[in-house]
Amino acid sequence: VNAACVAAAKPLISGAAIRLEGQLSVFDPRRADSPCYHCLYGHGSDAELTCSEAGVVGPLVGLVGSLQALEALKLLAGFGEPLVGRLL
Ligand SMILES: [Zn+2]
Incomplete structure (x- = not known):
């Protein structure tokens, strides 16, 4: 996905x-x-853990997805400061 975006x-x-x-x-x-x-x-790396091995708390996935949607709105509407160059 990264290569396609670039x-x-x-x-x-x-x-x-x-x-x-x-x-x-x-x-x-x-x-x-x-x-x-x-x-x-x-x-x-192939050594990275997967959710099926390590688990993931369900509401966390919803939270991250909601924050991704917020970043999309920032970019589409041109408001706020998107998380470019920063890791949350
Ligand atoms: Zn690069």
């Missing part, structure tokens, strides 16, 4: 959740100050 110059609103922890960030290739997903996470 190639098309479209923002990637990334969210992740596992156990009791969630992460959220916006990668916007239209902005010079924005890294891409690969800059932050690289190619990943």
Whole structure:
């Protein structure tokens, strides 16, 4: 998904959740100050845990998804400061 977003110059609103922890960030290739997903996470690893192995608290997934929707609204409507270059 990251490669497609970089190639098309479209923002990637990334969210992740596992156990009791969630992460959220916006990668916007239209902005010079924005890294891409690969800059932050690289190619990943087969050793990473999955939700089926480690579990994830259900409401956390809803929370991260709602925050992703908020970031999309910020970008679409041009209000607020999107999480470009920052990790929540
Ligand atoms: Zn990059």
